Amino acid sequence: MKILFLDQSGKIGGAELSLLDVARPYRDHCLVCLFAEGPFHTLLEQAQIPTCVLATPIAVQKDSSVVKGLSSIRQLMPLIIKVAQLSREFDLIYANTPKALVVGAIASALSQRPLVYHLHDIVSQEHFSAINQRLIVSLANTFAVAVIANSQATKAAFQQAGGRSPTEVVYNGFDIAAFQQIQHDRSTLRQQLGLESRFIVGHFSRLSPWKGQHILIEALKHCSENVTALLVGDALFGEQKYVEQLHQQIEQEGLQHRVRFLGFRSDIPQLMAACDVVAHTSTAPEPFGRVIVETMLGGIPVIAAAAGGAIELVESGKTGWLTPPGDPVKLATCINHCQKHPHHSQEIACNAQAEAVKRFDLAATNEQIAQCLQQVSQTSRVTFSNVLGWFPACW
Numbered sequence: 001m002k003i004l005f006l007d008q009s010g011k012i013g014g015a016e017l018s019l020l021d022v023a024r025p026y027r028d029h030c031l032v033c034l035f036a037e038g039p040f041h042t043l044l045e046q047a048q049i050p051t052c053v054l055a056t057p058i059a060v061q062k063d064s065s066v067v068k069g070l071s072s073i074r075q076l077m078p079l080i081i082k083v084a085q086l087s088r089e090f091d092l093i094y095a096n097t098p099k100a101l102v103v104g105a106i107a108s109a110l111s112q113r114p115l116v117y118h119l120h121d122i123v124s125q126e127h128f129s130a131i132n133q134r135l136i137v138s139l140a141n142t143f144a145v146a147v148i149a150n151s152q153a154t155k156a157a158f159q160q161a162g163g164r165s166p167t168e169v170v171y172n173g174f175d176i177a178a179f180q181q182i183q184h185d186r187s188t189l190r191q192q193l194g195l196e197s198r199f200i201v202g203h204f205s206r207l208s209p210w211k212g213q214h215i216l217i218e219a220l221k222h223c224s225e226n227v228t229a230l231l232v233g234d235a236l237f238g239e240q241k242y243v244e245q246l247h248q249q250i251e252q253e254g255l256q257h258r259v260r261f262l263g264f265r266s267d268i269p270q271l272m273a274a275c276d277v278v279a280h281t282s283t284a285p286e287p288f289g290r291v292i293v294e295t296m297l298g299g300i301p302v303i304a305a306a307a308g309g310a311i312e313l314v315e316s317g318k319t320g321w322l323t324p325p326g327d328p329v330k331l332a333t334c335i336n337h338c339q340k341h342p343h344h345s346q347e348i349a350c351n352a353q354a355e356a357v358k359r360f361d362l363a364a365t366n367e368q369i370a371q372c373l374q375q376v377s378q379t380s381r382v383t384f385s386n387v388l389g390w391f392p393a394c395w
């Protein structure tokens, strides 16, 4: 099957890392079309996945507006027409992000190619404005022959928002061997970081208010002096104000010697192995949470915020811990438990590793996606009249 993948971002976020894994088996007969230049393009090229960049005048911001009304769709028309032309060479269009859905939906009607939408987001007011929720849902309902949701929570939110397209849950898959074959030199890395004698709580996420790095910093006040927070990740989508707030918070609380920012890194498994525990602190429901599974695969204890997909990944007290989102005191209690009971937390981490190996194998999740695509490639296509009918229905 020849697939045209669409993604709005040139940055390396979770949805893009997922796409890298999904597209790889199709690399001899696919094209990944990005709407912005960036390091994700390089990553795709390194994986020898054919890629093109069609830059769009609409600013590509992950957490903000999908499009600001019909005028934005008009501005997107040149891109839509280009994608429609490209897609005639392919059997199927696979939209991986909300703006890719906007473009892919109309292009699919123009080119008469079926559209599949991989939904990586929780369509709710915590993540999208009312108008963008409506836009995503109505485009998916009208144009997508299938939706692939990255968790049950994502599927439920989509349906609650009015989503009616056939929706299948496929969790992110991971290259388990790559995780396990890594020669972790825990002590060397800790030494390089100058943290060999510290109890390290890792946090692996882009810097963004809803990812909740401020909750971990607040929790440090309730942990013992030798606990250090290692913040790995960058502000990918212009969240500079939040970064400044984090630095102010650290200064005000006198925590400069207990928080380290490492920026964006590509050696995640090694860094995770240098940690004593990893905290996930999203204050809004996490759609899936790749970092949670990566921590489990690495055999490191994980504490996750109990909302969205995270609840499906971790069984609290068995394969990690779940704490209420936005609650630094409960988070600190868990960190303190891990510090006081290293054997117990290692036991939990071992359970988690075994569970993650069973549930999140890339070969299995890619097979689920392949079957879904096989089914829908036969499905009837939308026609241009759907586009015309969609405008009044949506607005």
Ligand code: UDP
Binding pocket: 012, 013, 014, 015, 017, 204, 205, 206, 232, 233, 234, 263, 264, 265, 266, 268, 288, 289, 290, 291, 292, 294
């Ligand atoms: N990540 C990375 N380098 C960093 C921070 C994060 O490669 O410095 C990766 C991380 O390992 C994970 C992904 O980025 O695979 C983030 O995905 P997740 O689903 O956790 O969150 P998202 O940012 O997509 O909402």
Ligand code: GLC
Binding pocket: 013, 014, 015, 018, 120, 121, 150, 172, 286, 287, 288, 289, 290, 291
């Ligand atoms: C999105 C979500 C994240 C998920 C990732 C991969 O970026 O925010 O929770 O893990 O997609 O599906």
